[in-house]
Amino acid sequence: xxxxxxxxxxxxxxxxxxxxxxxxxxxxxxxxxxxxxxxxxxxxxxxxxxxxxxxxxxxxxxxxxxxxxxxxxxxxxxxxxxxxxxxxxxxxxxxxxxxxxxxxxxxxxxxxxxxxxxxxxxxxxxxxxxxxxxxxxxxxxxxxxxxxxxxxxxxxxxxxxxxxxxxxxxxxxxxxxxxxxxxxxxxxxxxxxxxxxxxxxxxxxxxxxxxxxxxxxxxxxxxxxxxxxxxxxxxxxxxxxxxxxxxxxxxxxxxxxxxxxxxxxxxxxxxxxxxxxxxxxxxxxxxxxxxxxxxxxxxxxxxxxxxxxxxxxxxxxxxxxxxxxxxxxxxxxxxxxxxxxxxxxxxxxxxxxxxxxxxxxxxxxxxxxxxxxxxxxxxxxxxxxxxxxxxxxxxxxxxxxxxxxxxxxxxxxxxxxxxxxxxxxxxxxxxxxxxxxxxxxxxxxxxxxxxxxxxxxxxxxxxxxxxxxxxxxxxxxxxxxxxxx
Numbered sequence: 442x443x444x445x446x447x448x449x450x451x452x453x454x455x456x457x458x459x460x461x462x463x464x465x466x467x468x469x470x471x472x473x474x475x476x477x478x479x480x481x482x483x484x485x486x487x488x489x490x491x492x493x494x495x496x497x498x499x500x501x502x503x504x505x506x507x508x509x510x511x512x513x514x515x516x517x518x519x520x521x522x523x524x525x526x527x528x529x530x531x532x533x534x535x536x537x538x539x540x541x542x543x544x545x546x547x548x549x550x551x552x553x554x555x556x557x558x559x560x561x562x563x564x565x566x567x568x569x570x571x572x573x574x575x576x577x578x579x580x581x582x583x584x585x586x587x588x589x590x591x592x593x594x595x596x597x598x599x600x601x602x603x604x605x606x607x608x609x610x611x612x613x614x615x616x617x618x619x620x621x622x623x624x625x626x627x628x629x630x631x632x633x634x635x636x637x638x639x640x641x642x643x644x645x646x647x648x649x650x651x652x653x654x655x656x657x658x659x660x661x662x663x664x665x666x667x668x669x670x671x672x673x674x675x676x677x678x679x680x681x682x683x684x685x686x687x688x689x690x691x692x693x694x695x696x697x698x699x700x701x702x703x704x705x706x707x708x709x710x711x712x713x714x715x716x717x718x719x720x721x722x723x724x725x726x727x728x729x730x731x732x733x734x735x736x737x738x739x740x741x742x743x744x745x746x747x748x749x750x751x752x753x754x755x756x757x758x759x760x761x762x763x764x765x766x767x768x769x770x771x772x773x774x775x776x777x778x779x780x781x782x783x784x785x786x787x788x789x790x791x792x793x794x795x796x797x798x799x800x801x802x803x804x805x806x807x808x809x810x811x812x813x814x815x816x817x818x819x820x821x822x823x824x825x826x827x828x829x830x831x832x833x834x835x836x837x838x839x840x841x842x843x844x845x846x847x848x849x850x851x852x853x854x855x856x857x858x859x860x861x862x863x864x865x866x867x868x869x870x871x872x873x874x875x876x877x878x879x880x881x882x883x884x885x886x887x888x889x890x891x892x893x894x895x896x897x898x899x900x901x902x903x904x905x906x907x908x909x910x911x912x913x914x915x916x917x918x919x920x921x922x923x924x925x926x
Contacts, residue, residue, distance in 0.1 A: 451914055451915070453910070453913070453914030454911055454914040454915060456910075456914075457907050457908075457910040457911035457914055458907075458911060460903070460907040460910070461904060461907040461908065461911065464903045464904040464907055465904060468901060468904060481494055481885070481886040490885055490886065493885050494882060494885045494886040497878055497881055497882035497885065498882065500594055500878050501875060501878050501879060501882065502594075503593075503594025503595065504594045504871050504874055504875040504878065505875065506594075507591065507592055507593050507594050507598070507871050508868055508871045508872060508875070510590060510591050510592055511590070511592045511864050511867055511868045511871065512868065514590045514592070514600070514602075514864050515861055515864050515865065515868075516575070517575040517578075517580070518857050518858075518860060518861040518864070519861070520573065520574075520575045520580065521573065521575075521580045521581060521604060521857055522854060522857050522858065522861070524569050524570075524573040524580070524581055525581070525607065525850055525853060525854045525857070526854070527569055528566050528569050528570070528581075528607055528850055529847065529850050529851070529854070531562050531565050531566050531569075532562075532566065532825070532843060532846055532847050532850060533847070534562055535559060535562050535563070535825070535828075535839075535843050536840065536843045536844075536847070538555055538558055538559055538562070538830065539559070539828070539830050539836050539839040539840045539843055540836075540840060541555065542555045542556075542830035542831075542833075542835075542836035542839070543830075543833055543836035543837050543840060545833060552830065552831045552832065552836075553831055555830050555831070556829060556830050556831040559828060559829075559830055559839075563609045563825055563826055563828070564609075566607075566608065566609045566825060567608040567609040567610065567826070569581070569607075570582050570606070570607045570608035570609075570611075571608065580604055581604060581606070581607045581608070582606060582608060583605070583606030583608070583611055585602075585603060585604040586603045587601050587602075587603050588601065588602050588603070589601050590602065590864075592864065592867050592871075593867075593871075600860070600863070600864070600867075602860060604853065604857070605805070605849065605853050607849070607850060607853060608826075609824060609825040609826040610824050610825075610826045611824065612804070612824065612825050612845075612846040612849040612850060613822055613823050613824040613825045613826075613827070613828075613842045613845060613846050613849070614802060614804075614822070614823045614841060614842045614844075614845040614846075615652075615802070615803045615804065615805055615806050615807065615820040615821070615822050615845070616800050616801060616802045616803075616820055616821065616823065617799075617800055617801045617809070617820055617821075646658045646659055647659045647674075647675070647809060647810075648809070648810050649675065649678065649682045649684050649801070649807060649808070649809055650682065650807060650808045650810075651681065651682030651683035651684050651803065651805075651807050652683050652803055652804065652805030652806055652807055653683055653805075655681040655682050655683060656681060656682060657678030657681040657682050658678070659671070659674035659675055659677070659678065665712055665717065665765065665794055665796070666712050666713070666796070667688075667690075667710070667711060667712025667713065667717065667763065667764045667765040667796060667797060668688040668689065668690050668712075668763040668764075668765075668796055668797030668798055668799045669688045669690075669711070669712070669762055669763040669764050669797070670711065670712050670713045670717075671686070671688065671799050672686035672687065672688035672763065672799050673686075675799070675801060682803075682807065683803055683804070683805070683807070684801050684802070684803045684807050685801070685802045685803065686799055686800070686801055686802070687799070687800045687802060688763035688797060688798070688799050688800075689759075689763050689797060689798050689800075690759065690760040690763045690764065690765070690766065690795065690796070690797025690798065691757065691758070691759040691797075691798070692757070692758055692766070692783070692784070692795045692797075693752075693755045693756070693757050693758075693784070694755060694756045694757075694758070694781040694782060694783055694789060695754065695755055695756075695781070695782040696731050696734070696751075696754060696755060696756045696779065696780075696781055696782075697779050697780045697781075697782070698729075698730070698731070698779045699777045699778050699779035699780070700777045701777045701778045701779070702727065702728050702729040702730065702733075702734075702778070702779060703726060703727075703728050703729075703730075703731065703734050703778070703779040703781075704726065704727050704728075704778035704779065705726050705768060705770055705771045705778075705781065705789070706723050706724060706725045706726065706768070706769040706770045707723070707724045707726070707738065707745070707747060707758075707766055707767065707768060707769065708720075708721075708722070708723045708724065708745070708766075708767050708769050709721060709745045709746050709747055709760055709764050709765065709766060709767070710764065710765050710767055711764050711765070712764060712765040712794075712796065717764075717765065720744075720745055720746060720764055721741060721744035721745035721746070722741065722744060722745070723769055724737070724738055724741050724745055724747065725737075726738060731751045731754065731756060732751060734749070734756065735749040735750060735751050735756070738758070742761075745760075746760050746761045746762050746764060747759070747760050747761075747766060748761060756781060758795065760795075760797065763797050763798075764797075765794050765795065765796055765797070766794070766795040766797075767792075767793075767794050767795075768789055768790070768791060768792065768793045768794075768795075769791065770791045771788075771789050771790050771791045771793070801820070802841075802845065803820070803845070804845045804846070804848040804849035804852060805849065805852075806820055806822075807820055823838075823842050824842075825842060825843065825846045827842075828842050828843065
């Protein structure tokens with residue numbers, strides 16, 4: 442119970458002072474919120490809210506830096522793509538020069554001059570690859586491998602990027618070695634039969650793993666499959682593997698004339714479904730000279746697609762569509778009818794099939810495996826730096842190398858463009874997330890200014906009332922002195 446009429450204890454004054462102290466603290470808090478615009482200025486303001494606000498603040502800081510990182514990545518990609526466009530333009534010029542050099546009207550001196558132009562352009566391609574840098578980091582010389590971009594606010598939100606070597610020594614035609622063989626029979630079907638050591642194909646499917654990791658398998662190759670049929674199967678899966686096929690069928694046979702000249706017969710067939718279907722009629726050769734044999738074969742080229750030529754005592758046969766050339770017969774017994782000798786020294790016998798050559802081609806390295814085989818070695822690179830257009834044959838080869846060099850540059854540019862689109866989408870997402878996180882942070886820590894202003898007015902009025910009450914209690918205490926005698 443408080444004292445009544447005491448001059449030692451002024452309870453009313455004490456109550457007024459306590460009220461003034463509380464109101465003063467509230468005034469200070471509200472004035473701080475009003476001046477800073479924050480409802481949470483320290484952990485003491487709202488411990489739980491402070492923790493939540495700091496979490497949002499950390500996320501926002503990370504998002505802001507991630508947007509900056511992603512924008513730097515876009516700048517890097519734009520630098521690389523700009524250099525690639527310059528290289529593509531130069532390689533397009535190389536293609537024009539190679540096509541010009543492949544024209545038989547060029548003189549030796551002109552071809553030599555064109556090769557000088559080629560050397561200069563090739564040098565520019567390598568120069569661009571070596572000099573293209575972003576913040577002193579080389580981009581196109583093959584050293585930019587598995588570089589990480591931190592494109593999110595949290596651990597693991599990264600993007601890894603590698604850029605292929607685009608110098609003249611790193612782009613061009615990856616291809617298999619071309620082989621020419623004549624197998625020993627006309628076996629059909631993919632059963633348990635085997636092919637002789639000189640056979641071009643074996644029974645079974647061929648699996649190809651392309652440069653981007655895409656893979657596919659051909660249909661089961663038969664023992665008598667033609668080069669054209671095998672190339673068609675490879676091309677059918679090129680959308681998955683990125684590997685194309687080129688088929689040819691040209692073979693050279695040493696010709697020996699007997700007393701009866703040269704006697705044999707040929708027929709072309711498509712090589713699908715075993716021996717396949719005949720193309721044109723049978724070509725019978727009964728010639729007293731190699732030139733006459735060539736003439737007899739070429740008389741039916743329009744029907745069979747088999748063309749012949751001679752060189753240094755050799756008979757050169759070409760099936761223009763890379764179909765099989767089957768030796769229906771190879772002359773009578775003995776040397777009287779002459780003979781043809783295939784590569785490796787074996788005599789051509791009745792039933793032998795010249796299957797042709799298949800070359801697998803891509804703008805980057807690939808692998809070939811499976812139960813079947815094209816009998817190809819590991820792909821080798823014919824780089825842009827090795828092209829030589831000083832001869833017609835070299836110019837023709839250069840056109841093919843340039844085509845795949847362009848494909849390599851275009852693929853690299855497409856890859857970088859896709860990554861840039863991904864980064865742009867990521868930046869948009871980061872900005873949207875940042876906007877929403879900022880709103881959430883404002884809900885947690887921003888002061889409600891109208892409410893604070895109203896509360897401050899109330900607190901100021903309470904403070905004034907407290908001072909008035911203190912003054913009143915002092916006046917009452919002094920009135921007790923009038924009771925003294």
